[in-house]
Amino acid sequence: MNYIECIQKSLDYIEENLDQEITVENLAEISLCSKFHFHRLFKAMVGIGVMEYVRKRRLTIAAQKLHYTCESIINIAMDVGYNSHTAFTRAFKGLYDLSPIEYRNKEVSIDHFEHVDVSHRKLINNKVGCIFGPRIFRKSSFSVVGMKITCSFDENKDTRAVPNLWYNFLERRKEIAGLVGEIGFGVSFDSCLGKFFNYIASFEVRDIKSIPEGMEYYTVPSSLYASFLFKFNSDLGRFYEALDYVYGVWLPQSKYKLSNQMDLIEAVDFTQYLKEDNSFEIWIPLQDD
Structure with a gap:
């Protein structure tokens, strides 16, 4: 398995387990990638750190559920891995500058962070100095x-x-x-x-x-x-x-x-x-x- 496949394996696992506890250690093991270098490879290929990616994907899914469903906020929070209303609200507002209730009650457009697929990306040969x-x-x-x-x-x-x-x-x-x-x-x-x-x-x-x-x-x-x-x-x-x-x-x-x-x-x-x-x-x- 090459490094692109290793990182894609971790990305796919994240997508399937957003409601579960996710750790960098666990992702490195699942991707069959060296724990020593996993975080640097992930950031280089995905563009952001591992846990920042997890947070943004969780909150994107939450925002979609707030907009398209009538589920309670606490249920949505639990569905994307948050164990309390307070923690979820703090994270949501930190990313979108709106509380979950404010977002649900207002017709506003926010940027969603989509699932990344590195297996089909084009590697740009930018040598940066x-x-x-x-x-x-x-x-x-x-x-x-x-x-x-x-x-x-x-x-x-x-x-x-x-x-x-x-x-x-x-x-x-x-x-x-x-x-x-x-x-x-x-x-x-x-x-x-x-x-x-x-x-x-x-x-x-x-x-x-x-x-x-x-x-x-x-x-x-x-x-x-x-x-x-x-x-x-x-x-x-x-x-x-x-x-x-x-x-x-x-x-x-x-x-x-x-x-x-x-x-x-x-x-x-x-x-x-x-x-x-x-x-x-x-x-x-x-x-x-």
Whole structure:
């Protein structure tokens, strides 16, 4: 089963079980897709996060029932997976800016969010700033030392947690002994199904005998990688668009499968980046052929 079929399987399951409890963990298992990468693949192909998609489909079905039937609001709420009138009303008003009662009593037009079918979609080859790639290569295990954070994906977008981490880390990088080169590695690992991720801003080191206070080490496992070179400014929105291209366009059309050893690596050559070159590589770990 390829990645498009995996995501379509999860979409079809959602559609058939809107009245039941749905979790990202369960969807990953049902779709026979790696839990490690499921949330990123889903967002890249569908355009929004998993649970946001579930919420919008539930409320679309509810809006249709409010408009075309005389069912009670609480029954409609239960039919689309809400256990209380209050929770349903809050969610409905949050999406449509109208309470269920207001919507039923007014002749207003609202946008419905239809069931997505990725199996027949056209994959648009929009490289979003990609100027080279992919380069397929193998790299042996290596050690890095740096500063780590754990945060949610939304938190990173709202507070620029990762760019701020790099800013603070680069001021201290000279404290690290045994640096190997000027390539900075931003390693994402142990992500939790779209909820949060661990990220270390780091440089490669010859050994880990001496680690500065407030820093830690991470051993990057040996892996096959697909590397994409991107060039754009520090706009995080563009960065996430770049990831959507890699996971939503290139990967489904390629012969490769994702490795579960880690999420991804950003590789930045600071001898060039600090000259306002604004280019960096995204390394995607792959399974061996």
